[in-house]
Amino acid sequence: METSYLFGVILAVLASLIIATNALVAVAVLFLIHKNNGIVSLCFTLNLAVADTLLGVATSGLVADQLASPTRPTQKTLCSLRMAFITASATASVLTVMLITFDRYLAIKQPLRYSQIMSGCVAGLCTASLWSVSYLIGFLPFVVPGFQQTTYQGPCTFFAVFHPLYVLTLSCAGFFPALLLFVFFYCAMFKVASMHSQQIRKMEQQAGGVARAYRPPRTPSEFKAIRTVAVLIGTFTLSWTPFLITGIVQAACQECHLYPVLERYLWLLGVGNSLFNPLFYAYWQKEVRQQVYQMFLGVKKGLASLLLFLSAKDGGTERPRESSCHIATISHPQLDG
Numbered sequence: 001m002e003t004s005y006l007f008g009v010i011l012a013v014l015a016s017l018i019i020a021t022n023a024l025v026a027v028a029v030l031f032l033i034h035k036n037n038g039i040v041s042l043c044f045t046l047n048l049a050v051a052d053t054l055l056g057v058a059t060s061g062l063v064a065d066q067l068a069s070p071t072r073p074t075q076k077t078l079c080s081l082r083m084a085f086i087t088a089s090a091t092a093s094v095l096t097v098m099l100i101t102f103d104r105y106l107a108i109k110q111p112l113r114y115s116q117i118m119s120g121c122v123a124g125l126c127t128a129s130l131w132s133v134s135y136l137i138g139f140l141p142f143v144v145p146g147f148q149q150t151t152y153q154g155p156c157t158f159f160a161v162f163h164p165l166y167v168l169t170l171s172c173a174g175f176f177p178a179l180l181l182f183v184f185f186y187c188a189m190f191k192v193a194s195m196h197s198q199q200i201r202k203m204e205q206q207a208g209g210v211a212r213a214y215r216p217p218r219t220p221s222e223f224k225a226i227r228t229v230a231v232l233i234g235t236f237t238l239s240w241t242p243f244l245i246t247g248i249v250q251a252a253c254q255e256c257h258l259y260p261v262l263e264r265y266l267w268l269l270g271v272g273n274s275l276f277n278p279l280f281y282a283y284w285q286k287e288v289r290q291q292v293y294q295m296f297l298g299v300k301k302g303l304a305s306l307l308l309f310l311s312a313k314d315g316g317t318e319r320p321r322e323s324s325c326h327i328a329t330i331s332h333p334q335l336d337g
Contacts, residue, residue: 008066088138
């Protein structure tokens with residue numbers, strides 16, 4: 001009971017942080033999209049923040065189950081729906097990271113044709129397809145009965161309603177192919193950026209120091225994009241690999257009892273990836289960081305103006321009291337005389 005209560009508290013704190021940080025990044029990106037007339041890359045960043053926010057909201061529904069008494073477990077259907085929404089949101093987050101990676105790869109590989117290829121219609125179609133695939137994967141156990149557990153006893157956890165074969169399918173058909181694509185896009189981007197850097201160095205050597213004044217501004221942004229992609233891939237891999245690999249071991253070895261480790265620690269680490277994404281984006285992307293800073297400045301100025309208004313209002317109500325008291329003390333000697 002104490003372990004379940006502690007896990008519920010940790011889950012509540014994690015879900016609150018996920019919702020707060022991703023909502024903050026989403027608002028900042030919305031301001032940036034409005035300022036820059038809807039840049040496609042920012043729309044993908046917004047989609048990542050929305051997916052992670054939904055994951056935090058879906059996870060918060062499990063807090064009551066962990067903190068409540070075990071004599072009143074959640075119904076199996078409700079628990080399955082909650083886990084399906086969590087899986088769908090996590091899948092949408094992973095697919096959005098893949099889409100961001102492909103978008104950065106396309107911008108580096110085809111810089112002149114990028115705006116023609118990745119238009120607003122194409123970005124909208126990619127986003128709609130992403131969410132359709134995510135919910136199809138999340139609700140797959142409702143379509144395939146073999147992915148559901150035959151018995152259920154509370155509290156509501158992932159493996160209480162979903163069979164380890166479901167994790168095996170997600171790993172083999174989704175996680176590892178996605179990881180290979182991540183590595184491919186990252187290596188391709190790094191290769192193109194290195195070639196551009198070598199070309200610029202050759203131009204500087206041939207033209208002396210003249211070329212330095214006319215260095216294309218695209219090269220630094222290429223390495224920034226590669227750094228952002230590397231951080232996203234690294235956090236995604238470190239967050240979900242332990243859970244999925246251990247789930248594969250559990251599916252292969254039915255006698256192994258790895259459920260406490262999977263549900264208490266490794267699953268929590270995977271969900272924590274939705275907290276790492278906005279923190280890294282707010283730190284690594286300069287425009288997002290500056291927008292968040294401007295929002296904090298705006299809130300600070302608003303609070304300062306409100307406090308100034310309240311203090312002026314309180315001061316205005318107190319001044320008549322002071323004057324009336326002062327008149328009363330002056331009039332007393334006149335009455336005595």
